[in-house]
Amino acid sequence: MPDMDLLGALCDAAIAAAKPSLCLPAHLPARPKGRTIVVGAGKASAAMAAAVEANWQGSLQGLVLTRYGHGCACKHIEIVEAAHPVPDKAGFEAAARIHDMVQGLTPDDLVLCLISGGGSALLTAPAAGISLAEKQAVNKALLASGAPIGEMNCLRKHLSAIKGGRLAASAHPAKVVSLLISDVPGDDPSTVASGPTVADPTTRADALAILDKYNLDVAPSVRAFLATEAAETPKPGDPRLATADTRMIATPRMSIDAAAHIAREHGYHVIDLGDDLEGEAREVGAAHARIALETTGPAIILSGGETTVTLKGKGRGGRNAEYALALAIGLEGAGNISGVAIDTDGIDGSEDNAGAHVSPDVLARARAKGVDAQAMLANNDAYGFFEATGDLVMTGPTLTNVNDFRAIIVGA
Numbered sequence: 047m048p049d050m051d052l053l054g055a056l057c058d059a060a061i062a063a064a065k066p067s068l069c070l071p072a073h074l075p076a077r078p079k080g081r082t083i084v085v086g087a088g089k090a091s092a093a094m095a096a097a098v099e100a101n102w103q104g105s106l107q108g109l110v111l112t113r114y115g116h117g118c119a120c121k122h123i124e125i126v127e128a129a130h131p132v133p134d135k136a137g138f139e140a141a142a143r144i145h146d147m148v149q150g151l152t153p154d155d156l157v158l159c160l161i162s163g164g165g166s167a168l169l170t171a172p173a174a175g176i177s178l179a180e181k182q183a184v185n186k187a188l189l190a191s192g193a194p195i196g197e198m199n200c201l202r203k204h205l206s207a208i209k210g211g212r213l214a215a216s217a218h219p220a221k222v223v224s225l226l227i228s229d230v231p232g233d234d235p236s237t238v239a240s241g242p243t244v245a246d247p248t249t250r251a252d253a254l255a256i257l258d259k260y261n262l263d264v265a266p267s268v269r270a271f272l273a274t275e276a277a278e279t280p281k282p283g284d285p286r287l288a289t290a291d292t293r294m295i296a297t298p299r300m301s302i303d304a305a306a307h308i309a310r311e312h313g314y315h316v317i318d319l320g321d322d323l324e325g326e327a328r329e330v331g332a333a334h335a336r337i338a339l340e341t342t343g344p345a346i347i348l349s350g351g352e353t354t355v356t357l358k359g360k361g362r363g364g365r366n367a368e369y370a371l372a373l374a375i376g377l378e379g380a381g382n383i384s385g386v387a388i389d390t391d392g393i394d395g396s397e398d399n400a401g402a403h404v405s406p407d408v409l410a411r412a413r414a415k416g417v418d419a420q421a422m423l424a425n426n427d428a429y430g431f432f433e434a435t436g437d438l439v440m441t442g443p444t445l446t447n448v449n450d451f452r453a454i455i456v457g458a
Contacts, residue, residue, distance in 0.1 A: 080154030084108030088162030163229025165239025192356030210279030335376025361427020364395025
């Protein structure tokens with residue numbers, strides 16, 4: 047199998063392992079005596095809602111929020127699409143409706159919460175005294191800061207009326223069962239979509255420290271709110287969360303393992319760098335190039351996690367394309383090494399590509415077109431580089447999300 051075909055097969059396996067239709071049904075709870083309210087948010091949440099409807103015995107109702115273009119048809123659960131990664135009015139209004147739906151329930155009722163990556167930006171319900179515009183500005187500043195996802199979500203939780211366990215607290219005394227598709231390093235349920243139904247171990251002091259660490263320019267109301275007790279989230283041991291049950295149904299590890307199985311079937315030694323890598327995308331790409339150059343093939347190097355991009359230029363390109371460009375530069379045209387980096391949700395940041403391929407001749411093809419790889423990287427224009435070479439990976443929305451998937455083939 048040619049390298050590009052095999053890289054495609056590895057990506058397909060990684061995505062398939064996290065498809066809600068396959069991984070969700072076994073985790074559904076028992077039907078309650080009372081009502082079943084289905085709520086949720088994330089890039090996979092609409093597909094999760096469809097899987098619930100296809101496998102649920104009994105009546106249900108609810109509302110699930112997903113990114114524009116990631117919706118799918120449901121009969122009983124309303125699907126609302128909104129903006130990601132910077133929230134908009136549609137997400138703001140839907141989050142308020144979700145919050146209202148879980149009020150006034152009884153111990154006989156069930157709240158089935160469908161959570162996946164992207165839910166934090168989508169599920170936008172600013173705390174009292176903070177406007178939607180101010181929350182949008184915080185999100186934009188975070189995205190440009192290079193802060194890892196854990197720090198981003200710490201700040202988001204403490205500025206929200208719904209995240210950091212507050213949704214489950216509002217649903218008390220109903221039973222809350224959360225089905226999670228993880229897109230975060232370490233699969234910490236309190237970090238996936240900023241943990242709306244999970245106790246929050248972080249504090250408002252942590253959130254204030256993040257503002258200072260990245261010198262974020264935020265509205266005075268943001269700092270003022272974080273200085274109050276109202277900004278504190280429900281903590282472990284909070285009695286309002288006693289009936290909350292969290293079930294992880296898909297993780298980055300499952301996707302890495304699925305790809306590793308394909309690699310071994312094709313006779314390759316697998317080098318697994320882990321499913322929870324973080325760091326600057328260009329630095330991780332350069333490091334992986336060095337590993338690949340030192341590897342004796344035939345081997346396939348796999349990794350997952352979520353890198354970050356600190357914006358300094360004015361180009362286009364998400365973290366996977368930037369990783370791929372740094373990988374290509376580091377490989378310097380090595381004749382037996384190819385690679386791919388994608389976001390498993392099918393969208394690399396805010397662009398229309400999932401990521402990019404790296405072939406041995408990509409730098410030479412770019413030079414032939416007058417494209418300078420180093421200059422493009424300096425301008426954060428990895429999208430422009432791979433658009434010029436024809437190596438963007440376009441999958442469209444996959445309706446799942448277990449974060450980044452990367453594979454490097456080292457030939458014999």
